[in-house]
Amino acid sequence: MKRILIVEDDHALASVLCRRLGKHGFDCTHVDNPSDALLQARRILPSHILLDMKLELSNGLSLISPLRQLLPRVTMVLLTGYASIATAVEAIRAGADNYLAKPVDTQTLLAALLPAGQTVAEAEVFDEVAPMNPRRLEWEHLQQVLQANQGNVSATARQLGMHRRTLQRKLLKKPVLE
Template identity: 40%
Template sequence: MIDTIEADQPLSLDDYVDKSMLIVDDDKPFLQRLGRAMTTRGYDVRTVDTVGAAIADIASNPPAFAIIDMRLEDGSGLDVIRSLSDRRPEARSVMLTGYGNIATAVAAVKNGAFDYLSKPADADQVHAVLMASPLSGKVDAPDSPMSAERVRWEHIMRVYEMCDRNVSHAAEKLNMHRRTLQRILSKRAPR
C-alpha cells in the first residue's frame, strides 16, 4: 500500500493501489449523493443500507475504505466497524453520526475506525479525513467550548457505552431511573 508516511504530509488517493470503498447508511438519498461524490473523487464505491448487508459485503470483499453511519435501522455501525477491523485491520474507516458525542467516537476508534465525523459531513470533509496522515497527531481546537448540559450528556453517553449500550445497567451506574435515561438517549445531543 504505502511504504513511508511523513507526519505532516497528507496522503493522496493515488498512493493507494486498492481504492475500494463501502458506504453504509440507511438514509438512501444521502447514501446515493455521498456514493456519487466519492466516485468522482476516484474511489470504487459500493453502497449498502443495513448492518447485515454491510457485514456480508465485508466478509466477501473487505474494502480499503469505509464510511459508516452510527445508527442504522437494523443495528449499530460499531458492529460494521468491528467486522471490517477483524477482516482488514489496515482499512481506513470513518464513522458518521447525527448524534455526535465523545463516548461513541471513542467506541468507534477502539473498534477500529480511523476517525469520526458528525453529520452533516460533506464528501470533501470525509475525503480529507481518509487522506489525513495517521502520524500527524494534530487536532483542531473546538470553535466553542461545551455547555454544562453537553458535558453532562457526554458523561451519560460514556457510561452508556461502557455498559455495552445496556440501558438498565447504565441507569443503575448513573443512579437514575431507566425511563429517564431512555428519554435522554432518545434526544439529540445538546449544543
C-alpha cells in the same frame, strides 16, 4: 482505484456520498444493513469503509470490530448524526480510524479517508452538487441537540431558545436530502 463500502440506511444520503466520492476516484458500493455489510466486505475487499452509526435495526459501532478483523488495513470512518464524545471514544477504541458528525462536507470526508499528506485540490472539491438543503441541515442540528439532551424535548427547546411545540413540529418533519 480506491474501493469504498458505504454502510448507510438513508438511501438519499448514500446516493449523494457515492456521487461525491465517485468524482474523486472511489469505486462505491452501498449497503444498508449489517449482514450485507459483512458479505460485501468479504466479496469486494474495500480499501475504505464509511459506516453509519445508527442503522435501522442496529448500531454501526457493533460492526467496527468484525470489519476490522476481516480487513485489518482498511480505512474506516464512522459517520453519525448523533455525535458525542463518548461515542467517538468508543468508536476509536473499537477500531475506527475516524469519527465524523453529519452533515459532512466533501473536503472533511476526503481528509478523513485519505492518508495524511495526500490532499485533493480545492477547486476539485468545491465542484460538487448543490449544498445540503437548509431544512435538512436544521433538522440534523435539532437531532444532535436532542441527542445531547438524552431525548428531553423540553431541555432541547430551552437550549435552542424555541417553544417546545415548535421543536416537536420541526422534529416530525424530516426533510429529504436533495
